[in-house]
Amino acid sequence: MTTMTQAMPSxxxxxxxxxxxxxxxxxxxxxxxxxIAERGSDAVKMSDIADGAGVSIGSLYQYFPDxxxxxxxxxxxxxxxxxxxxxxxxxxxxxxxGLAEALKVVVDEYYGMFQDYPAxxxxxxxxxxxxxxRDIDAEDTRAHAAFLEKVLRKVGVEGDxxxxxxxxxxxxxxxxxxVRLAITLxxxxxxxxxDGYKVMAARDLLAKFxx
Amino acid sequence: MTTMTQAMPSxxxxxxxxxxxxxxxxxxxxxxxxxIAERGSDAVKMSDIADGAGVSIGSLYQYFPDxxxxxxxxxxxxxxxxxxxxxxxxxxxxxxxGLAEALKVVVDEYYGMFQDYPAxxxxxxxxxxxxxxRDIDAEDTRAHAAFLEKVLRKVGVEGDxxxxxxxxxxxxxxxxxxVRLAITLxxxxxxxxxDGYKVMAARDLLAKFxx
DNA sequence: TAGAAACGTGAGCGTTCCTCACATTTGCAA
DNA sequence: TTGCAAATGTGAGGAACGCTCACGTTTCTA
Numbered sequence: 251m252t253t254m255t256q257a258m259p260s261x262x263x264x265x266x267x268x269x270x271x272x273x274x275x276x277x278x279x280x281x282x283x284x285x286i287a288e289r290g291s292d293a294v295k296m297s298d299i300a301d302g303a304g305v306s307i308g309s310l311y312q313y314f315p316d317x318x319x320x321x322x323x324x325x326x327x328x329x330x331x332x333x334x335x336x337x338x339x340x341x342x343x344x345x346x347x348g349l350a351e352a353l354k355v356v357v358d359e360y361y362g363m364f365q366d367y368p369a370x371x372x373x374x375x376x377x378x379x380x381x382x383x384r385d386i387d388a389e390d391t392r393a394h395a396a397f398l399e400k401v402l403r404k405v406g407v408e409g410d411x412x413x414x415x416x417x418x419x420x421x422x423x424x425x426x427x428x429v430r431l432a433i434t435l436x437x438x439x440x441x442x443x444x445d446g447y448k449v450m451a452a453r454d455l456l457a458k459f460x461x
Numbered sequence: 462m463t464t465m466t467q468a469m470p471s472x473x474x475x476x477x478x479x480x481x482x483x484x485x486x487x488x489x490x491x492x493x494x495x496x497i498a499e500r501g502s503d504a505v506k507m508s509d510i511a512d513g514a515g516v517s518i519g520s521l522y523q524y525f526p527d528x529x530x531x532x533x534x535x536x537x538x539x540x541x542x543x544x545x546x547x548x549x550x551x552x553x554x555x556x557x558x559g560l561a562e563a564l565k566v567v568v569d570e571y572y573g574m575f576q577d578y579p580a581x582x583x584x585x586x587x588x589x590x591x592x593x594x595r596d597i598d599a600e601d602t603r604a605h606a607a608f609l610e611k612v613l614r615k616v617g618v619e620g621d622x623x624x625x626x627x628x629x630x631x632x633x634x635x636x637x638x639x640v641r642l643a644i645t646l647x648x649x650x651x652x653x654x655x656d657g658y659k660v661m662a663a664r665d666l667l668a669k670f671x672x
Numbered sequence: 673t674a675g676a677a678a679c680g681t682g683a684g685c686g687t688t689c690c691t692c693a694c695a696t697t698t699g700c701a702a
Numbered sequence: 703t704t705g706c707a708a709a710t711g712t713g714a715g716g717a718a719c720g721c722t723c724a725c726g727t728t729t730c731t732a
Contacts, residue, residue: 307713
């Protein structure tokens with residue numbers, strides 16, 4: 251149980267400025283993602299990543315200060331995919347009912363994302379155990395929530411600022427928690443949990459804000 | 462990020478049979494809990510635990526086959542506290558409304574447990590990242606759910622078996638997920654998330670089963 | 673009181689993360 | 703083109719930590 255939990259800059263130690271090194275960094279991340287999906291981040295050695303990317307250990311450490319930095323970089327990329335997923339689904343929502351339906355779709359697609367990008371399972375599993383990843387995650391959830399809040403206002407929900415902010419946070423926290431829990435379950439059980447959550451979340455939204 | 466994820470017996474390598482060694486094992490666990498609460502399980506070295514307990518490394522490994530076994534043993538103890546908490550609150554429930562209220566109390570007390578036993582925060586955080594801990598956790602959630610299902614039947618809820626089982630699992634999964642998420646937040650924000658969840662869960666229960 | 677079983681010890685082995693002194697390649701000004 | 707500086711690349715080896723094992727000590731039992 252070694253975690254790269256120390257206070258560590260999430261940023262690469264050095265930004266690659268030449269074409270050659272930028273390609274190397276991409277290759278490193280691609281290999282790392284594949285290996286993590288295949289074996290889990292704990293079982294993947296830095297030397298495995300270096301070998302797989304056709305790069306020396308020294309090169310690897312030139313761009314990533316430690317093993318955690320590789321994982322954090324991947325986590326940030328996957329987070330971005332998640333944000334795009336949420337925003338894509340909610341951008342066209344025009345009514346409260348539409349939002350309730352959109353929430354259900356988000357749950358499904360968010361869950362689907364973990365199946366499309368196998369490394370996300372391991373990385374998100376590791377998230378709660380690692381301070382730096384938790385911070386990345388918290389920031390991401392806030393971004394989700396901020397977007398939901400905008401949508402809530404757009405469909406005519408009123409209320410003082412902090413109340414809406416709290417509610418949006420709650421919904422997105424629960425959504426992320428639920429999905430992250432679901433990926434630890436066998437698929438059929440996961441579906442039941444997610445379906446239950448979808449009904450609950452939509453019902454709660456309408457109960458709270460329907461005129 | 463080293464996890465003790467391998468398939469490993471959760472049981473001690475050797476059961477202490479003499480008084481002396483039973484006391485040592487208790488001392489080891491007490492020290493481990495304190496150190497983990499203080500520094501987090503990753504930062505705690507096996508040699509730290511041994512030193513703190515006034516015991517040699519060899520002794521430590523005589524009773525715990527690996528570092529993960531220490532943590533799993535603690536996790537199982539804390540799980541038991543959680544089960545007792547849930548059962549204590551729900552044992553006297555006599556009606557659906559009473560159950561809805563009890564659920565709210567469970568959320569608060571479950572959250573309070575993480576504050577009373579500081580090591581639980583770290584250990585539960587690590588749970589998602591570790592296969593063996595996940596299994597312990599899943600089993601625990603099922604125990605919670607089984608109890609809830611009994612209570613549901615007791616207050617007159619009817620339905621075919623698998624449907625109730627699914628619902629009970631959902632409620633308990635969500636409860637655990639929510640609380641575990643809440644402990645990563647500052648207290649005031651955590652309270653808001655939990656309050657929102659309490660309302661949502663109670664409302665969902667009544668909407669689903671109220672005659 | 674002796675022998676067996678349980679218990680206790682810590683030097684050191686193996687693995688893995690990561691550093692650092694040095695080599696190579698690239699970009700660019702003269 | 704050439705030559706120098708900056709950027710990039712290398713891998714042997716240092717350091718940390720989990721864990722083992724051969725041997726010493728205490729407790730139990732008859």
